Amino acid sequence: MTDPDVRHVSQPGRVLIFDTTLRDGEQALSRSLSAEQKLHIALALENLGVDVIEAGFPISSDGDFEAVRMIAQRLKTATPCGLARAVAKDIDACGEALRVADHFRIHTFIATSAIHTKEKLRKSYDEIEAMAVAAVKHARRYTDDVEFSCEDAGRTDPDQLCRMVEAAIRAGATTVNIPDTVGYTVPTEFGGIISMLMNRVPNIDKAVLSVHCHNDLGMATANSLTAVEMGARQIECCVNGLGERAGNCSLEEVAAAIHLRGARLGDVHTGIKLNQIARTSALVAKMTNEPVPNHKAIVGGNAFAHSSGIHQDGVLKNRSTYEILTPEMLGFDGNVMHMTARSGRHMVKSTLTALGYPEGSYNLDQLYAKFLQLADRKGQVHDYDLEALLFSMSLEQADDAFTLERFSVMTGSGEVDPTATVVVRCGSRTRTEASTGNGPVDAIYNAVTRLTNLKTKLLTYVIEANGEGMDALGRVNVSVLYDERKFYGSAVSDDVLEASTLAFLNALNAVERHRRVAAAKAEKADKPNDQKLQVDTP
Numbered sequence: 001m002t003d004p005d006v007r008h009v010s011q012p013g014r015v016l017i018f019d020t021t022l023r024d025g026e027q028a029l030s031r032s033l034s035a036e037q038k039l040h041i042a043l044a045l046e047n048l049g050v051d052v053i054e055a056g057f058p059i060s061s062d063g064d065f066e067a068v069r070m071i072a073q074r075l076k077t078a079t080p081c082g083l084a085r086a087v088a089k090d091i092d093a094c095g096e097a098l099r100v101a102d103h104f105r106i107h108t109f110i111a112t113s114a115i116h117t118k119e120k121l122r123k124s125y126d127e128i129e130a131m132a133v134a135a136v137k138h139a140r141r142y143t144d145d146v147e148f149s150c151e152d153a154g155r156t157d158p159d160q161l162c163r164m165v166e167a168a169i170r171a172g173a174t175t176v177n178i179p180d181t182v183g184y185t186v187p188t189e190f191g192g193i194i195s196m197l198m199n200r201v202p203n204i205d206k207a208v209l210s211v212h213c214h215n216d217l218g219m220a221t222a223n224s225l226t227a228v229e230m231g232a233r234q235i236e237c238c239v240n241g242l243g244e245r246a247g248n249c250s251l252e253e254v255a256a257a258i259h260l261r262g263a264r265l266g267d268v269h270t271g272i273k274l275n276q277i278a279r280t281s282a283l284v285a286k287m288t289n290e291p292v293p294n295h296k297a298i299v300g301g302n303a304f305a306h307s308s309g310i311h312q313d314g315v316l317k318n319r320s321t322y323e324i325l326t327p328e329m330l331g332f333d334g335n336v337m338h339m340t341a342r343s344g345r346h347m348v349k350s351t352l353t354a355l356g357y358p359e360g361s362y363n364l365d366q367l368y369a370k371f372l373q374l375a376d377r378k379g380q381v382h383d384y385d386l387e388a389l390l391f392s393m394s395l396e397q398a399d400d401a402f403t404l405e406r407f408s409v410m411t412g413s414g415e416v417d418p419t420a421t422v423v424v425r426c427g428s429r430t431r432t433e434a435s436t437g438n439g440p441v442d443a444i445y446n447a448v449t450r451l452t453n454l455k456t457k458l459l460t461y462v463i464e465a466n467g468e469g470m471d472a473l474g475r476v477n478v479s480v481l482y483d484e485r486k487f488y489g490s491a492v493s494d495d496v497l498e499a500s501t502l503a504f505l506n507a508l509n510a511v512e513r514h515r516r517v518a519a520a521k522a523e524k525a526d527k528p529n530d531q532k533l534q535v536d537t538p
């Protein structure tokens, strides 16, 4: 094992990433993870380049003990770690679970703030200090890699904090962690605590100084980075910012910030492989059943999306105008451009160029006027909608290709095969089809596919509640693949099966419009003398 003195001194710019998704992140979930799920995530974290993986709290249950043991057994490059109160039996459980690894860390902690010591632990400060020292010494019997945390350090009296940190290091702690447990501090204040410890604790050079910030005031990342500027060399964080209450400092945010602004933060770097961030974030979101908020920095669906005309124009001319990092660097496919009524001519023109319609082959001003009308009506315009406009199509007409008249579904548990009957108006005719499926939605979609005769591949089906309780509306968004292109549909209804049917029909109407455009295109190819594509004048 690397001597902590050497680790601290010989790599002054290296910030260790201590991931606590499986401990602090997991303890905040509404349902805990299985040992297998934890192992899956731990292996992804190791692949991401995390230095220390806090795998769980072994004393808390047999299941968590087993999860920590399994993870300790499988990790090769990352250091496995377990959490323990400053109590011998917790530390013994940690040692027992982790001893299968060649090298492991025991993380023990006790609260040091007045509110926690008096009201929660109900002990004097001297008693707390004695427990901390005993715990660190006990943990050192199992491993020479011991971390000690002063819980609620952010609200701890500075003199007492210095005293505790000095005592823990003297007792053998090789990492001392300063948590802002309730996300109370602001960056200058938290940075001040770190610089005070660096200046006042005489043996501080014998340990790695770590931080663990919560996001109650939305400052976890800012506080952690300020701490690094002041000399902290380990950040504790969680993927997607999971963690108690408003979460912990988010791993992807600090990793990206240090990658981009490491020079500004004191020439620092981490060992995180940035291009693994997208897949790790998606895996954690799936396993924890905690979807990533759309506007979440770095990994949110909108983090690399541009919707307004001025931004889109800038990005089309040079991405760096509005992108400080590229989504590709983080392992995402690329940026996203949403076409809305806030988009401008440059966006419309560029979409058409990508679709194979060179500038000059259509009247941009006329098309743009039509585009705005459509965008005001629909909210979002897709590339296939734009193509339909170009071919002078009336979108109302195209939207009406298939209209739901009614449907019924028979479903149940056990031997019952879900069966749906769907009636759809197609122009002047009404068609009826029945089909079975793996579930009621599958049965409906099979029937709809038969009666529209459009064979698509369902790519995504997302259902969510709009509102609360029994009055909630079901919103369904689907995307389908047809002719190697993606088409989108969405619908809202107080009946989730109706919303599902309408969303699918909405996507199929877009497919049908695309088919008509393709036919118009073919006709156009037969008449090469027509130079410009016509757009209906408004």
Ligand SMILES: CC(=O)SCCNC(=O)CCNC(=O)[C@H](O)C(C)(C)COP(=O)(O)OP(=O)(O)OC[C@H]1O[C@@H](n2cnc3c(N)ncnc32)[C@H](O)[C@@H]1OP(=O)(O)O
Binding pocket: 024, 027, 057, 059, 060, 061, 084, 085, 086, 087, 109, 110, 111, 120, 121, 151, 181, 244
């Ligand atoms: C800031 C953080 O995130 S800390 C980590 C929080 N994570 C968790 O709590 C998840 C795992 N926890 C558990 O499984 C359980 O709470 C256990 C096994 C640790 C303890 O369970 P129980 O013995 O039933 O106690 P319970 O959780 O109700 O109360 C906590 C006890 O630990 C004491 N305690 C809390 N922190 C510490 C500490 N760092 N060192 C020593 N004792 C502590 C409390 O004062 C309380 O003691 P008391 O029973 O004498 O009043």
Ligand SMILES: CC(C)C(=O)C(=O)O
Binding pocket: 024, 109, 149, 150, 151, 152, 177, 179, 180, 181, 182, 212, 214
């Ligand atoms: C145990 C410590 C590090 C903790 O989770 C906190 O203080 O938030």
